[in-house]
Amino acid sequence: MLILVLNAGSSSLKYQLINVQTAEVKASGLCERIGIDGVMKHEIAEHRKLQIDHPMPTHKEAIEFMLDILTHDDTQVIANIDEIAAVGHRVVHGGEYFNKSILINANVVKKIEELVPLAPLHNPAHILGIKICQELLPGKPNVAVFDTAFHQTMPEENYLYAVPHEDYTEHHLRKYGFHGTSHYYVSDQAIQMLDKKESKVIVCHLGNGSSICAVKDGKSIDTTMGLTPLEGLVMGTRSGDIDAGVIPYLMDKKGMDSNQMINYLNKKSGILGVSGISSDLREVIKAAKDGDHRSKICIEMMCNRIKKYICSYIGILGGVDAICFTAGIGENADLIREKSCANLEFLGIELDKKKNKKRESGNREINKDNSPVKIYVIPTNEEYVIAQDTYNLVKG
Structure with missing residues (x-):
């Protein structure tokens, strides 16, 4: 099963196409300067590296171009986009709504939008990436994987700040933590080594x-x-x-x-x-x-x-x-x-x-x-x- 992993930033788009069963990265890349002039750095599994200047006025053009590169005769790693089984999206902030990864539906998008004030530089771009993929890859499942989810097991005494408690209950003021997917992966590897x-x-x-x-x-x-x-x-x-x-x-x-x-x-x-x-x-x-x-x-x-x-x-x-x-x-x-x-x-x-x-x-x-x-x-x-x-x- 091939999974497309996306990390949409405010003016960038990182991606990998991964065969989960074999852990093989079929292709990876970075679209930069979206909204300015557009540059794609793309690498195919056979260690072919490309740098391509291409107009990317919005994230939609960046994702369209990425899908074209994956299926183009000269850079082809898949015959057509139907080979992509699903899209996994990195989402920085899941707040207290999400303590694990989740299949995306309209309600999930709404919750991610509600959390924009806690991650104003990140969550809007993630939402954009999700909506564009839903449009360009209709019928393909989309999954949100949250940087904050791994840290939702922190006990209250470790995530609360020493401020009036109503600022937590009314304004969600607390420690959330980030880099959760990295901390999970590395600690899991360490536990296996131990x-x-x-x-x-x-x-x-x-x-x-x-x-x-x-x-x-x-x-x-x-x-x-x-x-x-x-x-x-x-x-x-x-x-x-x-x-x-x-x-x-x-x-x-x-x-x-x-x-x-x-x-x-x-x-x-x-x-x-x-x-x-x-x-x-x-x-x-x-x-x-x-x-x-x-x-x-x-x-x-x-x-x-x-x-x-x-x-x-x-x-x-x-x-x-x-x-x-x-x-x-x-x-x-x-x-x-x-x-x-x-x-x-x-x-x-x-x-x-x-x-x-x-x-x-x-x-x-x-x-x-x-x-x-x-x-x-x-x-x-x-x-x-x-x-x-x-x-x-x-x-x-």
């Missing part, structure tokens, strides 16, 4: 957006992102945790309104803001090696925040069996893994520096042989989780 159903796992999803999740017996019990993806770690352009008093202070000093303040914290802070060089950690690490002081401090701040949450989640879990690193930074930046685990030997976390520096594909163990706590590098696969959930719901 061969332990009763387990305590900490997953560090480190990329341009980053979050950490405490997973007990396969269920999320706490995570670093909150009402929005702004809370928690130091990220590419996001500040992460910050004293709320900073907001009115800076608004007064810099004459900013609330929208400018949110833009400041979401797009001008984090690694970019501290280093002053780039939001790309690779460039910051290079600058630090060349002696740039702000880049060095940026790396230390980032790793200290990761370490702080690892230690706090060990306390919440009552111990830990495995710490997992995943996503772009987590999978590739050995320096960040090393610094994040440094001086935690007293907790049984003993990193093997030689194993850590090795470049290998697939799941791997980077702890010392006698380390009480396992340390894993596990490549995430959010698209496969979406495809698998879609397949299971359609098959059912």
